[in-house]
Amino acid sequence: MKVINCPGCLRPGYETYCNNCLKKLADGKKISHILSFTRPEFNKLKRAQSSRLSISGIQIKHSLKLVNRELLLTDEKGEYILKPIPSGLFEKLEQVPANEHLTMQIAEQVFGINTAANGVIFFKDGEIAYITRRFDVLSDGRRLLQEDFAQIAGRTEETHGKNYKYDFSYEEIAGLMKLNVKAYAVEIEKFFKVIIFNYLSSNGDSHLRNFSLYRNEKYGDYLLTPFYDLLNTSIHVPGESDLALDLFKEGFVTEAYKAGSKYTKPDFAEFAERTGINEKRFNKIFDDMVTNIDKVKELISKSFLEEKIKEDYLESYLTRLERLKF
Ligand SMILES: [Zn+2]
Secondary structure (H helix, E strand, C coil): CCCECCCCCCCCCECCCCHHHHHHHHCCCCCCCECCCCHHHHHHHHHHHCCCCCCCCCCCCEEEEEECCEEEECCCCCCEEEEECCCCCCCCHHHHHHHHHHHHHHHHHHHCCCECCEEEEECCCCCEEEEEECCCECCCCCECCEEEHHHHCCCCHHHHCCCCCCCCEHHHHHHHHHHHCCCHHHHHHHHHHHHHHHHHCCCCCCCHHHCEEEECCCCCCEEECCECCCCCHHHCCCCCCCCCCECCHHHCCCHHHHHHCCCCHHHHHHHHHHCCCCHHHHHHHHHHHHCCHHHHHHHHHHCCCCHHHHHHHHHHHHHHHHHHCC
């Protein structure tokens, strides 16, 4: 077998997922990083299983289930989500799986952000896909009670129009957290960290549905779920806005933003203040986020992105980092 970087954590010198990643992805069961089918075979199976495939859905998420160490397509009780290369009008789409994987790994390994277990995986003919383990499936098969912030805010396409996921602000999400999360002081810092990370990694699609709360069974209170769907969108949608949502509610902008039309450190400081993160904690979190560039570089270089896109990824990261330095 070919020696590769672990398709989970990207550590070099493995033939498949390392033991640590197997633990995270499959409780230690030896799953292969090569699926037993090709994408066309998979799509055929998918069509056969779904009697009501909607015409609009060039579905890009599929459910998989682990059956005797093999990951197979399933209609119900999915334990994994498989995201093959999407189709559409955007650029470099064949790089999306490696991009999402890298972004999720940087979040976790460099910044300690709690993310859904994930890896890249390959169809039988070598085509890459992204795989993530569903964190809402409990060990006894039951589902975790969770709601995304579109649901929590009571926003749907019917009630708020096509843009319902985007016509909102991160400050308002923080407001909803304050109402619903007892451990707000701890959870708001996690949320804040991810917003800074999204900014650094040029994730311009981090909308309302990409944040969720779940009910902690033991204490009955609500906490943030692991983060998911982190991706450098600038590679695929050049010129996209800096963040999917405004930082502040009601159109507020800081003086610094007025001067440069870009978010810089004073914006994030203002956000921290408005959401109850004290100055000392703000400085600590912010400083952690703007250092560690060497670790980010290392993961980019080990990733499954093609060489040219690795350069683009790093360049976009450095551009954002530069903006946060003053
Ligand atoms: Zn690994």
